[in-house]
Amino acid sequence: MSFDAIVIGAGHNGLVCAAYLAKHGQRVLVVESQDRCGGLASQHEFHDGYRCANAQHVSHFPERISKDLNLVKHGFDGAYADIPLTWLNPDADGAHIALVDGHLSGVDAGEQAAYQQYRHLLRRIASMLAPFWLKTVPPIGNNHLSEMMSFAHLGLKMRALGKDDMREFLRIVALPIRDLLDEYFDHPGLKAMLSWDALIGSRQAPRSPNNSLLALLYRMADRSLTSARADSLICALEASARASGVEIRLSKRVERVTIEPRSECLCATGVELADGEHIEAVRVVSSADPKTTLLQLVGGDQLEIEFAGRINRIRDRGLVSKLHLALRTAPTFAGLEAPRGRFILAPMMDSIEWAFDDAKYGRIPQVPVLEVTLPSLADQSLAPAGGQVLSANVLYTPYAQADNWDDMTRQLLLARCLNVLEHYAPGLRDLVIGTELLTPVDLEVRYGVSGGHWHHGDIALDQLIMMRPTYGAAQYRTPISGLFLCGAGSHPGGDLTGIPGHNAAKEILR
Ligand SMILES: Cc1cc2nc3c(=O)[nH]c(=O)nc-3n(C[C@H](O)[C@H](O)[C@H](O)COP(=O)(O)OP(=O)(O)OC[C@H]3O[C@@H](n4cnc5c(N)ncnc54)[C@H](O)[C@@H]3O)c2cc1C
Known part of the structure; x- marks a missing residue:
């Protein structure tokens, strides 16, 4: 047929x-x-009765x-709200920074005002770019009239941005995300948290020039739906x-x-x-x-x-590993009464940079930086009654690992991740009844994605x-x-x- x-x-x-x-x-x-x-x-069972997907959050559909x-009719629970993002304090004194629907808490009024300025500028620029994600960008040279119109459309959109925003866009577009965040903010944790979406999935750290802001703007495209599932x-x-x-x-x-x-x-x-x-x-x-x-x-x-x-x-060698933990009960992160959304476990931008430095030379990070979620809080069917699933994106774990991802290297990475988690959620280690660690090589083999690369x-x-x-x-x-x-x-x-x-x-x- x-x-x-x-x-x-x-x-x-x-x-x-x-x-x-x-x-x-x-x-x-x-x-x-x-x-x-x-x-x-896709979801899979990684331990008896515990299920999880590698990619979990729909953040800009x-x-x-x-x-x-007709996705809503077919059961999609997308909504116009950002997935809550929380920076957890490594000193475990309970103070944390939370970003919920564009509102920042846990920092002083000056940082909050700076955040509104920063967010509104990036939102305006992201809106200008949004229509160009949803269309074919023509090749350079020998263009048909319709393709010329696409370029003209981009030109008009940029014009609509106005002189001040346009100048600012051209000034910042190739900046390392660290420089931009240093201009706006003082709090090291806030900067680590806000740098995250510019970096995750790419070969980027806060000091890397040229590309991170584009990745962030892509993730901030307007009129998009999010879902925690x-x-x-x-x-x-x-x-x-x-x-x-x-x-x-x-x-x-x-x-x-x-x-x-x-x-x-x-x-x-x-x-x-x-x-x-x-x-x-x-x-x-x-x-x-x-x-x-x-x-x-x-x-x-x-x-x-x-x-x-x-x-x-x-260049398609992935740098993100996935860690799934089957937990007997919910862990307690200091000071967090109702954990929701994504938690960033990276004390400051330098911690992210140091983890990247290790990866550049083919080594697993001494101190991994993590993005953690508890998906079974939103969907209890993912774990047996009382149990919880913890899922973490582990940065930066090189595809080409010096030790070829042998068992010892995997165990070492797992141990280092658990050390970090235990620091933020004392007692968590004792709750673990099953683990799964998928390195970029595992992702390549299991999902047929060359290099196990996020993008x-x-x-x-x-x-x-x-x-x-x-x-x-x-x-x-x-x-x-x-x-x-x-x-x-x-x-x-x-x-x-x-x-x-x-x-x-x-x-x-x-
Ligand atoms: C660890 C991890 C966590 C992530 N978390 C998030 C997240 O929370 N939010 C987010 O937005 N993005 C996330 N991403 C990124 C996101 O998962 C990918 O960008 C996205 O899934 C790509 O979708 P795709 O349909 O293009 O490709 P894929 O999801 O890779 O699908 C390609 C399909 O093709 C199939 N295939 C390949 N070869 C063959 C063949 N020869 N014959 C038949 N079938 C074949 C594969 O089995 C697969 O099903 C994450 C990525 C990783 C690695």
């Missing part, structure tokens, strides 16, 4: 892309190697995609796709994209599965990362050598916008006719936004 489109991967971007194509009358098949949908955001795909997004996307007629086959790994020479170009004609089945389609759309798609599923020998070299050079490739100036993942494949098309990319490795990047999937579908339908 032949399809209009085969989508490789039922991660959230694959599902978004498939749902849009099916809504426009295409016959769509999604083929997923895992036994469930969701990719990096566009309202437009939610409406187009990624699972609610994944279930809604799966239901929406199926309701639009998408067929989803799980536990089926694509071995290769089949290709035929046709009238002076190579064309994708379908996929071959690991079990030998061959399925034909008019086009193939891959949500697997660009390196996996083009070098493994297509094969470097099918590509022009210079293009294959650029794909091979994509399927670094967020960096040479891998962004019309250069993402590289020129020649940055408008969701590839040099193989009928083969498209729709995952986090494409513009504008990763996180649970569905934007690459949306943009790829629009490009295909165009």
